[in-house]
Amino acid sequence: MTRPWRAALGLFLAALLFLFVAPQAARADVSRPVGWSLASATSQVHVGRVTLRYDPRLEDEALAVAREIPRAWSEIEHELAGDLEDTLTIHFVSHSGRIAEGTGMPQWAAGVAHPPTGEIAIAAHAPDGSLTDLDGLLRHEMAHVALYRATGGQPLPRWFHEGVAESFGEEIDLMRSQTLAGAIFGAGVPHLEQLEQNFRATDAITATVSYAAARDFVNFLRWRDEDGSDLRQALAQVKQGKNFEAAFVNGFGRTLAELDTEWRGGLTGRFMWFPIVSGDGLPMALAFPLVFLAAVRRRRHLREGWARLEAEDAALRAPFAA
Numbered sequence: 001m002t003r004p005w006r007a008a009l010g011l012f013l014a015a016l017l018f019l020f021v022a023p024q025a026a027r028a029d030v031s032r033p034v035g036w037s038l039a040s041a042t043s044q045v046h047v048g049r050v051t052l053r054y055d056p057r058l059e060d061e062a063l064a065v066a067r068e069i070p071r072a073w074s075e076i077e078h079e080l081a082g083d084l085e086d087t088l089t090i091h092f093v094s095h096s097g098r099i100a101e102g103t104g105m106p107q108w109a110a111g112v113a114h115p116p117t118g119e120i121a122i123a124a125h126a127p128d129g130s131l132t133d134l135d136g137l138l139r140h141e142m143a144h145v146a147l148y149r150a151t152g153g154q155p156l157p158r159w160f161h162e163g164v165a166e167s168f169g170e171e172i173d174l175m176r177s178q179t180l181a182g183a184i185f186g187a188g189v190p191h192l193e194q195l196e197q198n199f200r201a202t203d204a205i206t207a208t209v210s211y212a213a214a215r216d217f218v219n220f221l222r223w224r225d226e227d228g229s230d231l232r233q234a235l236a237q238v239k240q241g242k243n244f245e246a247a248f249v250n251g252f253g254r255t256l257a258e259l260d261t262e263w264r265g266g267l268t269g270r271f272m273w274f275p276i277v278s279g280d281g282l283p284m285a286l287a288f289p290l291v292f293l294a295a296v297r298r299r300r301h302l303r304e305g306w307a308r309l310e311a312e313d314a315a316l317r318a319p320f321a322a
């Protein structure tokens with residue numbers, strides 16, 4: 001390739017890279033309001049101990065959300081604690097703007113949770129107007145509430161709270177994987193202390209990388225042992241008042257730093273399926289995201305373990321190696 005062409009290709013790929021690591025629609029945070037009243041959510045349905053309030057214009061979507069509730073909650077509850085108090089109030093409205101109005105959140109977000117009261121609000125449309133992934137949003141916000149209950153509301157690092165929510169929201173997420181791969185083969189994956197600071201960063205790319213790393217590290221913790229009991233044990237210890245670090249040593253038999261090293265050591269191998277597409281060193285997934293999107297969607301609901309994920313990554317790698 002001649003030099004100008006290489007430069008043009010490089011620019012094109014750099015633009016793609018920017019697109020894919022650019023901030024995603026704001027997703028929720030754990031916030032202050034208590035006793036929300038989302039005026040447009042006037043219809044109501046009960047699913048066990050869960051009350052789903054929804055905008056009547058969203059009846060079909062609301063019933064689909066309602067069907068998803070028991071399975072999503074019981075999976076999250078089982079993985080984090082075994083059994084938890086099940087009462088939830090979920091508000092489902094058309095647009096993020098309605099959530100901001102009803103909850104007093106300064107920023108528009110597609111979903112928000114208030115763990116102490118077990119309240120969740122989710123919107124069918126993101127701040128930019130695009131349709132949201134309702135299933136993913138529901139699970140993300142439920143995980144915030146479940147984690148709060150599993151740890152008795154003890155203070156937790158922000159990276160852990162968001163990592164758990166992201167991990168349950170969408171265990172295999174193309175955008176996050178690309179972001180993380182970009183960090184692995186680029187600037188490096190931030191260490192845990194750095195991760196915590198980065199969540200408070202105003203720089204969107206830094207924050208996005210931190211979400212991706214926190215999510216992947218939590219996946220690793222969830223799937224490290226056969227039945228996930230190490231994580232449950234650690235969280236139970238936190239609930240009993242043990243310090244976060246000590247609870248992890250108790251649950252996993254390793255310090256967080258050791259777990260971090262173990263996770264980090266496996267990253268390059270797991271992400272080798274982002275091969276180099278050009279001399280400019282950009283991962284192929286950035287150039288052909290749709291190929292990966294299709295593959296990732298197909299295996300979205302498979303969540304039987306870390307080993308399985310690795311095997312699937314190896315299988316995914318094969319077509320590109322050929």
Ligand SMILES: [Zn+2]
Pocket residue numbers: 027028029030140144162165
């Ligand atoms: Zn969150």
